[in-house]
Amino acid sequence: MASVIPKPNGTYLIRVSCGLDRFGKQISRSKTFHPSKPNLSYQKLNKEIDAFIADFEAEIKADHNIQKPDRITFADFVDIYLDIKKSTLSPNTYVFYEMIIKTELLPRFGVMKLKEIRTYHVQQFIQYLATEKIRNDGVAGGISASTVRRYTTVLRSILTLAYKLEYTDIDAGHSKRIEFPKEALTELEVYTQEEIRDILAALEAEPIHIRTLVELAIFTGMRRGEIVGLKWGDIDFENQKISVRRSIYKPKGNKACEKEPKSKYGIRTISIPEKLCKTLVAYRAQQDRHISFLGDAWKKLDYVFTEEDGNVMNPQTPTRQFSKFLKRHNIRHLKFHGLRHTSATLLLANGCDIKTVSTRLGHADLDTTNIYVHALESADKLAAQTFDHLLSEKQS
Numbered sequence: 001m002a003s004v005i006p007k008p009n010g011t012y013l014i015r016v017s018c019g020l021d022r023f024g025k026q027i028s029r030s031k032t033f034h035p036s037k038p039n040l041s042y043q044k045l046n047k048e049i050d051a052f053i054a055d056f057e058a059e060i061k062a063d064h065n066i067q068k069p070d071r072i073t074f075a076d077f078v079d080i081y082l083d084i085k086k087s088t089l090s091p092n093t094y095v096f097y098e099m100i101i102k103t104e105l106l107p108r109f110g111v112m113k114l115k116e117i118r119t120y121h122v123q124q125f126i127q128y129l130a131t132e133k134i135r136n137d138g139v140a141g142g143i144s145a146s147t148v149r150r151y152t153t154v155l156r157s158i159l160t161l162a163y164k165l166e167y168t169d170i171d172a173g174h175s176k177r178i179e180f181p182k183e184a185l186t187e188l189e190v191y192t193q194e195e196i197r198d199i200l201a202a203l204e205a206e207p208i209h210i211r212t213l214v215e216l217a218i219f220t221g222m223r224r225g226e227i228v229g230l231k232w233g234d235i236d237f238e239n240q241k242i243s244v245r246r247s248i249y250k251p252k253g254n255k256a257c258e259k260e261p262k263s264k265y266g267i268r269t270i271s272i273p274e275k276l277c278k279t280l281v282a283y284r285a286q287q288d289r290h291i292s293f294l295g296d297a298w299k300k301l302d303y304v305f306t307e308e309d310g311n312v313m314n315p316q317t318p319t320r321q322f323s324k325f326l327k328r329h330n331i332r333h334l335k336f337h338g339l340r341h342t343s344a345t346l347l348l349a350n351g352c353d354i355k356t357v358s359t360r361l362g363h364a365d366l367d368t369t370n371i372y373v374h375a376l377e378s379a380d381k382l383a384a385q386t387f388d389h390l391l392s393e394k395q396s
Helices: 042-062 074-085 091-109 119-131 145-164 193-203 208-220 224-228 274-297 317-328 338-349 354-361 366-395
Strands: 002-006 012-020 026-033 241-244 247-249 257-259 268-271
Touching (some): 012 042, 091 119, 193 208, 208 224, 208 274, 208 317, 268 354
Antiparallel strands (some): 002 012
16 A cells, blocks of 8 residues: 655655565555646546556555565564563573574474465474474473473464464464363372461561462462562552562673563452461561661562562562471471462362452462362262261271
8 A cells, every 4th residue: 555745845645555575564665756747637647656566556566575474484473472471471481482483483384475374383292292202301302291382382373373464364273173182180289278387487586588489379369470560669568469561581791671561461469368467567667677777778669578678579589488497397398389379279168259369369260270180079079088088997
């Protein structure tokens, strides 16, 4: 489509759109039109402009220097894809996507034209990952079903964007005909209610910052990065609510940085119990005393959990602190993330509906939250087996 721009000297600038370049940016060609004579009537002027545009567009069409979408290879489009996605993917996810593209996708699809890639190519890639790819431990025979999905997500994302930008006529990556290997349900490791009582009791003998950190994880189910990213301004003490607005991540070799939560559903508000409110009040009072001691050396960043000078805490620190806490009190070791799983299963086990739990956790859909329902079902089966065992002992 052409645009016509009048110029003060009586000529017209004709600009014709030529699609997108390999970086996803608009290509345009311009040329100046000179009317055959001055003061042409409106009808004759438009007729000459239309003829000029038609000739100009024909000239552009014949110019083979413009890269047309049907000539672009997968490798060409990857540059466009990464340029667009850099502003929307989290830094860690972007690095992961780059790695998968370089090690898995370019060797397999790089020289293929985008328009030639079809659903069966995607399926063949899945089969290769599931049955042939060598694992990190050097064993051949394919990678896990969940890892197959992660790798294929990158390929499907590229193909979907190519379709949206009209580089291809089909979305080969979004077909319902694609078959994935069945994922084995992994048993979630969670603490029992009795173990949580032991943890809460043990916390009473711990420094206030350890107690606050662990209680937050249990009572809110927040992710580690979300807890570290919490600011005092996010806490509504009067209404006993916490707003989750950011997460902290630490790229390898760099300082800890802020980012938005995992998805738009991750931005949420969570009600908290009175016990946690009291713990937070006590912790803030201690932090205020520390701020008074440091004076101007304190960084006024408003983070709840900080380094000694007020800078944001390293997101790895909660994992180390929790591990040492468990060891001190001889409590079964689970990862810090296990507290998030525990929070969800405790809520469900005590009658909270799955939609509310999903919202508290910041899940994008109920399917993700359903893993906790499966965990409860497994526990229920174990309970039934216990009765069977008791009855068999009685009969013998």
